Amino acid sequence: MKRTVPLLITFLTGFFLIVSFFVPHEPFGQLEQRLLVWFAIVSGFAMLLGVDSLFRAHLKRIIRAREGRWHSLALLLSLVVTLAVGIIGFAKFGSPFHMQSPFMFVYTYGIIPLQATMFALLAFYIASASYRAFRARNTVATLLLVSAVIVMLGRVPIGAAISQFFPVAQEWIMDVPQLAAKRGIQIGAALGAVSMSLRILLGIERSYLS
Amino acid sequence: MGSTTMLIGTWIAGFLTLAIFSFLYKDNPVYKLAEHIYVGVSAGYWLIYVAFFDVYPMLIQGFQNETGIEKWILLVPGALGLIMLSRWFPKTAWLSRWPIAFTVGIGAGLGITANIQGYVMPQLQATLLPVTGWNIVSLNNVILTVGVITTILYFYFSKPHKGALGWMARVGIVFIMVSFGASFGYTLMARISLLIGRLYFLLSDLLHVID
Structure with a gap:
């Protein structure tokens, strides 16, 4: 019951999804769309579970007066405030995403600057990592260095000012060798995902039950 | 939003921006505060996004608006969702494997169909381009095909990399390193x-130093 039923559910769900792909007629025609709707609904409940887990972990830290409890308090307050303004926006405007909704205030002046600055911060760390990693030790490392420099120079006005070679070479690198390797990796990853999916459907891979 | 609200919002955004940038000096309590606020919001x-765009329209509004079997069949995902919450109670926590198995099944099913239809076939179609004579387009098409095949072969470890x-x-x-370098440069420029x-x-909206 504890292992057989989940294995059966996984197999049947995946099986019907595959059947609906190859047999786009009734009774299987609408099955894929229906299962994806169900998936979205169940994922919503999973999200609630995840947020609950986050809430409990930080609440525990506050109650037990552990180090970082004030930061945990800030996290819980920001979480509760965001949820509250979302509900208020829904009740007052019919949608939390209405431009007048307080939820959009949190999004515009909280999430956007925090997210953009976090990613902007990475520019410094990527640059410092490149200083350590980009050393022309051998041929392939030199290729990495040269292609990165050409792409960086080719995408800014100063590169074109130095030489018209940089924008043209940048475009060629992105369109041909970069695309070729990316495509090769994507095809390999997709084939790997197919084989892993088969292992899951056939019950060989069961780690999700642990 | 009124101008006062926007002003308050701009100062909050300015504080959060500077708080995150303070990590460039070293890890500090102000950065940690902004980091925790980021996780919370x-x-x-x-x-809210998932509740408003997924659960509410698909489950609640669907149940209100649909009729017949279409209405009652929505009880299945609703029940699976509620069973997912059985993790809150240790005695019934094992039941949550059922909705997890459902989502894994969907992922595995899509992992086969969507990957073949969405990745493998279109990528192969876009790779096997015609060679129409001695020109630069044909040469690029040959390089592209050789690049894709040799990249895949580089990750083939069932035989030792000897001989051909x-x-x-x-x-x-060679292709992989050029690609990684280009991706690195591209990512750095985006950042x-x-x-x-x-x-x-900071200089325009917050401090009005530049226009």
């Missing part, structure tokens, strides 16, 4: 673009 945002396979794997690593955006916000 993001979790709240995504919960070793030679092709060495060609593959610098974001950095310019944040600095522009």
Whole structure:
């Protein structure tokens, strides 16, 4: 019951999804769309579970007066405030995403600057990592260095000012060798995902039950 | 939003931006505060997003608006969702494996159909391009095809990379390194673009130093 039923559910769900792909007629025609709707609904409940887990972990830290409890308090307050303004926006405007909704205030002046600055911060760390990693030790490392420099120079006005070679070479690198390797990796990853999916459907891979 | 609200919002955004940038000096309590606020608002945002765009229209409004079997069949995902919450109670926590198995089944099913239809076939179709004579387009098409094949062969570890396979794997690593370098440069420029955006916000919207 504890292992057989989940294995059966996984197999049947995946099986019907595959059947609906190859047999786009009734009774299987609408099955894929229906299962994806169900998936979205169940994922919503999973999200609630995840947020609950986050809430409990930080609440525990506050109650037990552990180090970082004030930061945990800030996290819980920001979480509760965001949820509250979302509900208020829904009740007052019919949608939390209405431009007048307080939820959009949190999004515009909280999430956007925090997210953009976090990613902007990475520019410094990527640059410092490149200083350590980009050393022309051998041929392939030199290729990495040269292609990165050409792409960086080719995408800014100063590169074109130095030489018209940089924008043209940048475009060629992105369109041909970069695309070729990316495509090769994507095809390999997709084939790997197919084989892993088969292992899951056939019950060989069961780690999700642990 | 009124001008006072926007002003308060701009100062909050300015504080949060500077708090995150303070990490460049070293890890400090102000950065940690902004980091925790980021996690809190993001979790709240995504919960509201999923509830408003997925659960509410698909389950609640669907149940209200549909009729007959279409209405009652929505009880299945609703029940699976509620069973997912059985993790809250240790005695019934094992039941949550059922909705997890359902989502894994969907993922595995899509992993086969969507990957073949969405990745493998279109990528192969876009790779096997015609060679129409001695011109630059044909040469690029040949390089593209050789690059894709040798990259895949580089990741083929069932045989030792010796002889012809070793030679092709060495060609593959050339393409891979050029690709990684180009991706690195591309990512760095995107991050610098974001950095310019944040600095522009601080100097223009917050401090009005530049227009």
